[in-house]
Amino acid sequence: MRRWLLILLVALAGIAGNGPQAREAAPLAADEATERRLVAISSELRCLVCQNESLSGSNAELANDLRREIRNLIHEGRSDAEIMEFMVSRYGDFVRYRPPLKGTTLLLWFGPGLLFVAALAALLLYLRRRERALADQRPLSGDETRRAEALLHDRDAPPRP
């Protein structure tokens, strides 16, 4: 009995000793729906510290803070659009992975399409021009064909003017 008690005490001491040293996991929201919305919203957002990572995937301090902030907003019953607005009003359109369509982003949205159309037009123009150039070449006449063949077969034949 006494041995068991000792083992129990040692085990408890171990737990107590380890507890504070282990880093605590970030608090998970109690309900799954909140977490799902958090992930959905934060994957649309850029982490500003490590700019090519989404807010949901980033481990930066600020990303943690912002996720906590979004969680609070969800608990307050704000809509996704309102939460997006909260972020954009502080960090600008840059936080959004899908930039809104407006004057300054027109080139961003339609630039690739324009480039593609321009390249396609250039290709068509080039092909048509080449076709016309080929069509312009008339076939050899009978006399010319014979001369060409003679030249190909007889290497020693002197070139005629």
Next chain:
Amino acid sequence: MNRFLWPLIGFAVLVVLLAVGLNLNPRDVPSPLVGKPAPAFALARLDAPERQFSPKEMLGKVWLLNVWASWCVSCRQEHPVLVELAKRQSVPLVGLNYKEVRGDGAIDSGKLDAAAEKRMVIERAGGWLARHGDPYSLSVLDIDGRVGIDYGVYGVPETYVIDKAGIIRMKHTGPVTPDILAGKILPLLGELSR
């Protein structure tokens, strides 16, 4: 001739675009807050923690808000510039001490209760200013970084120029260098103070 000229021109354009693109600073994200009123807050002061400071108190003055922390390496780099500015200029410089304890990865702040954390913040921030010089009219304590989020802070140090009507007129991310101070901040201050 023409046939070889076009690829060459294309290549030259590409090189120019890459040269410009690679020399841009990706941290230079335009702040949507420029031209908007400075977000309100009420935070404890470093020099008198029982008292609070709010941007409302600065209405009618042109002032600077500088976000700093003792763990922030770039802050140490810009600090002499700020100390020098405080000596020469009479513009009020308010420090926003940002996540002094929580932002320091070396400290496990989860173990601290709020009062202990605040004591630690005051001790560390105060100690740092005592060692390196205090250019601030006053500093306030943003212990959990909430006010930082309202100001769109994402990389300490950051500096805001706020006009007499409480509108943010400029935001600078990263350390204030003598060039930026003389070339951008001081001219703007002069213009706003008129």
